[in-house]
Amino acid sequence: MILLENITKSYETGGNSMQVLKGIDLNIKSGELVSIMGSSGSGKSTLLNILGMLDNYDVGSYTLDGKLIKDLSEKKAAIYRSQFLGFVFQSFNLINFKTAWENVSLPLYYQKVPRSKRKELALQRLEEVGLLDWAEHLPSEMSGGQKQRVAIARALIADPKVILADEPTGALDSVTSMEVLDLLKKVNATGKTVIIVTHENEIAAETERIIRLKDGRIISS
Amino acid sequence: MDKDVLKEIVSVLVQNPMRTILSMIGVAWGIFMLVIMMAASSGLENGVKADIGNRAVNSGGVWSMFTSIPYKGFKKGRRFEMDMDDIQFLEESIQEIDVISPRCQAGGWQGGNNATYDNNTGSFNIYGETPGLVKIQPMNITQGRFINAADIKDERKVCSIGKKVFTTLFVKGENPIGKYIQINNVNVQVVGVIASMKEGDDSAEENESIFMPITAFQRTFNYGKAIGWFSVKSVDGYPISELQERIKAKLKIRKSIHPADQRAFGSWNMEEELADVNNLFASLKFISFSVGILALFAGIIGIGNIMLVSVTERTKEIGIRRALGAAPSVIIKQIISETLLITIVAGLLGIFFGVLVVELLNNALAGMGDSGSFRNPTVSFNVVFSSFLILIVAGVFTGLLPAYSAVRVKPIDALRKE
Structure with a gap:
C-alpha cells in the first residue's frame, strides 16, 4: 500500500540546512496496523506529513496504492488526500462552530456530495463510533475522548x-487513550491500513508492527 | 452558487456577527451616500428645470441695442428701433418662423405705483402683447381669456392680469372681468386673469404683470409703431439659434447695419439656456457620482481589511479544510464568496435605505407645496444598477487578497498553529 524508497528531507533554518530525514525505506502493506515511534526531533512528524501529502520530500520516491506521490500540485494533493487518506490529529482539529455531524461530513462537502446524503453517511459513522446521540452537539460540549472519536468518524x-x-x-x-486505540483497531479490522505516530510505548505495544525512528533514520521496523 | 455553498458561507459569517455587521455598515453607508447624492442633484435639476417652466424649447427673444461698426454713412453707436412693420416683414420672409410676437414693456421692477382699482394700487409690469405670446410662453388662464386678435386689430383698451395683480387690486371673491382698472391713469378693462406656469422668481414676475394688446399699448403710451423686442418660436425641428441668426441678418440689411456687427442685436434662446443648465447638472451629477463611488470604495476597502483579519484568525480552520480535501481554488472561492456576500447584502441594505429616505423626502416635499429650487429628487434605476455592478466587481477584487493569503499558508503550518 505504501512504499517509501530512500526518502530524504531537509529544512532551511536561518541559512543552515538541517536534514530531518536521511534516507527512509519503508513498506507498509494493505491492512497493516503500524505505529511509528521516536523521540522528538527523530523526524516522525515530518515522515507523517510526507505520508499525508501535507509536505514534500527532496529525494527518493513515495508510492501510495501504486501511484507515485511526488511534487504534487496543491490541487492534486487535495484530491489524493480526499481519495486515499483520513487524518486523526492530536488536537482533534474539529471546526468548533460546526456540530459533530457537520464536522464528520466536511470531507464529503469537498467531494460535492449533497447535504442530505452527507448527513446520512455522517450519522452512520457517528453510530459506528458510538456518538449518534451527540450528532447535533458542538465540539465544545464534548470530552476529549468524544472529540477524538468524532475526528475518527470524520x-x-x-x-x-x-x-x-x-x-x-x-x-x-x-x-480514553485505550478506548480510542480500540476504536482504531476496530477500524483496522475492517481492512483499512492504520498508521499511528506516537511516543507512548503502551500504545505502540498494541500495534502489529513498530517502526522506530532515530535522527532521521529507521532503526527497527 | 447553490444553496449548500451559501449555507457554508453563511455559517462562517455568523461566527462573528458583530464584525460582519460593522464591515457591512461601511459599504451600506457608501452606497447610501451615493443614492442620496444622486437624488439630491436630480432634485436640484428638477427644481431648476421647473423654474424654466414649459416654455417652448425652440423659442427665444431678440432686441435692438447699439451699432458697433460704422456703415453706409452711419456712425457707430447708433441707436435704432424695431417696429411692427419689421415684424410683419420677418413673418412674411422667413418660413421657419412659427410664431413671432412683438412686445413692449412699461413700468415694472422697482418702478412706482402704476395701476389702481378702487382704493388699491400696485406697481406692476405693463406689457404690450399679441395673442401669439401664449404659444411661446404658456400661461394658465384662470378666468376670462387672454388678449385676442380682435383686441389687436381694434386697438381695444383691455388687459389680462396676473394673479398677483388680481389679489392686490381686487378683494377676494370679486369678479374682475369687465371691471376697469387705471393704468397710468388710463382706464383699461380687465378681460382675463392668468397664472404663471413657471416656478420661483420667473413665476412671480409673470404673476405681477398686466398684458395689453400691443396696438392699444402703443397708442396709449405714445410708442407709435415701435416695439421693445420680440419673442419668436421656430417651426418644430428647426433650431432656434439658427433662426435667430437669419432674422438678425435680414434685419441688418433692413436697418442698414454692417453685416459683421455683433452688438447691434441682443438675443437669448431656450436652446442655449437649456444646454447651459444641462451642462451644469451633468457635471454636478458626475461629481456626486464620483464622491459617492469613492465613499463606496472606502467601505469596500474596510471589508477587505476585515476579511484579511478574519482569514488570519481562521488559519487553522482553513488548514483543517485543506487537510480534509479542499483544493486551494475551493478555499479561494469560499473567501471571495464570503466577501461578495457581505458586499452584496450591505449594498442592498444601503440602496434600500437610500431609496427609502429619498421617498420620504419626496413625500415631505410634496406636502410642502411650492418647494423652491428643489423638487422631486429621484435616483435612476441605471445609477443604482451600475453602482451595484461596481460593488460586485469591487467585492470580487477585494476578496482576492485575503483569499490568496488564506491559501499561502501551507496546510501543515496552518494545522500546527494553536
Missing part, C-alpha cells in the same frame, strides 16, 4: 484506504 467518512493518526492519544488520559 477520517472514515470518505472511505479512505489509509488512516494517518498523529499522536491520537496525546491529549487524552490513559482510559
Whole structure:
C-alpha cells in the first residue's frame, strides 16, 4: 500500500540546512496496523506529513496504492488526500462552530456530495463510533475522548484506504487513550491500513508492527 | 452558487456577527451616500428645470441695442428701433418662423405705483402683447381669456392680469372681468386673469404683470409703431439659434447695419439656456457620482481589511479544510464568496435605505407645496444598477487578497498553529 524508497528531507533554518530525514525505506502493506515511534526531533512528524501529502520530500520516491506521490500540485494533493487518506490529529482539529455531524461530513462537502446524503453517511459513522446521540452537539460540549472519536468518524467518512493518526492519544488520559486505540483497531479490522505516530510505548505495544525512528533514520521496523 | 455553498458561507459569517455587521455598515453607508447624492442633484435639476417652466424649447427673444461698426454713412453707436412693420416683414420672409410676437414693456421692477382699482394700487409690469405670446410662453388662464386678435386689430383698451395683480387690486371673491382698472391713469378693462406656469422668481414676475394688446399699448403710451423686442418660436425641428441668426441678418440689411456687427442685436434662446443648465447638472451629477463611488470604495476597502483579519484568525480552520480535501481554488472561492456576500447584502441594505429616505423626502416635499429650487429628487434605476455592478466587481477584487493569503499558508503550518 505504501512504499517509501530512500526518502530524504531537509529544512532551511536561518541559512543552515538541517536534514530531518536521511534516507527512509519503508513498506507498509494493505491492512497493516503500524505505529511509528521516536523521540522528538527523530523526524516522525515530518515522515507523517510526507505520508499525508501535507509536505514534500527532496529525494527518493513515495508510492501510495501504486501511484507515485511526488511534487504534487496543491490541487492534486487535495484530491489524493480526499481519495486515499483520513487524518486523526492530536488536537482533534474539529471546526468548533460546526456540530459533530457537520464536522464528520466536511470531507464529503469537498467531494460535492449533497447535504442530505452527507448527513446520512455522517450519522452512520457517528453510530459506528458510538456518538449518534451527540450528532447535533458542538465540539465544545464534548470530552476529549468524544472529540477524538468524532475526528475518527470524520477520517472514515470518505472511505479512505489509509488512516494517518498523529499522536491520537496525546491529549487524552490513559482510559480514553485505550478506548480510542480500540476504536482504531476496530477500524483496522475492517481492512483499512492504520498508521499511528506516537511516543507512548503502551500504545505502540498494541500495534502489529513498530517502526522506530532515530535522527532521521529507521532503526527497527 | 447553490444553496449548500451559501449555507457554508453563511455559517462562517455568523461566527462573528458583530464584525460582519460593522464591515457591512461601511459599504451600506457608501452606497447610501451615493443614492442620496444622486437624488439630491436630480432634485436640484428638477427644481431648476421647473423654474424654466414649459416654455417652448425652440423659442427665444431678440432686441435692438447699439451699432458697433460704422456703415453706409452711419456712425457707430447708433441707436435704432424695431417696429411692427419689421415684424410683419420677418413673418412674411422667413418660413421657419412659427410664431413671432412683438412686445413692449412699461413700468415694472422697482418702478412706482402704476395701476389702481378702487382704493388699491400696485406697481406692476405693463406689457404690450399679441395673442401669439401664449404659444411661446404658456400661461394658465384662470378666468376670462387672454388678449385676442380682435383686441389687436381694434386697438381695444383691455388687459389680462396676473394673479398677483388680481389679489392686490381686487378683494377676494370679486369678479374682475369687465371691471376697469387705471393704468397710468388710463382706464383699461380687465378681460382675463392668468397664472404663471413657471416656478420661483420667473413665476412671480409673470404673476405681477398686466398684458395689453400691443396696438392699444402703443397708442396709449405714445410708442407709435415701435416695439421693445420680440419673442419668436421656430417651426418644430428647426433650431432656434439658427433662426435667430437669419432674422438678425435680414434685419441688418433692413436697418442698414454692417453685416459683421455683433452688438447691434441682443438675443437669448431656450436652446442655449437649456444646454447651459444641462451642462451644469451633468457635471454636478458626475461629481456626486464620483464622491459617492469613492465613499463606496472606502467601505469596500474596510471589508477587505476585515476579511484579511478574519482569514488570519481562521488559519487553522482553513488548514483543517485543506487537510480534509479542499483544493486551494475551493478555499479561494469560499473567501471571495464570503466577501461578495457581505458586499452584496450591505449594498442592498444601503440602496434600500437610500431609496427609502429619498421617498420620504419626496413625500415631505410634496406636502410642502411650492418647494423652491428643489423638487422631486429621484435616483435612476441605471445609477443604482451600475453602482451595484461596481460593488460586485469591487467585492470580487477585494476578496482576492485575503483569499490568496488564506491559501499561502501551507496546510501543515496552518494545522500546527494553536
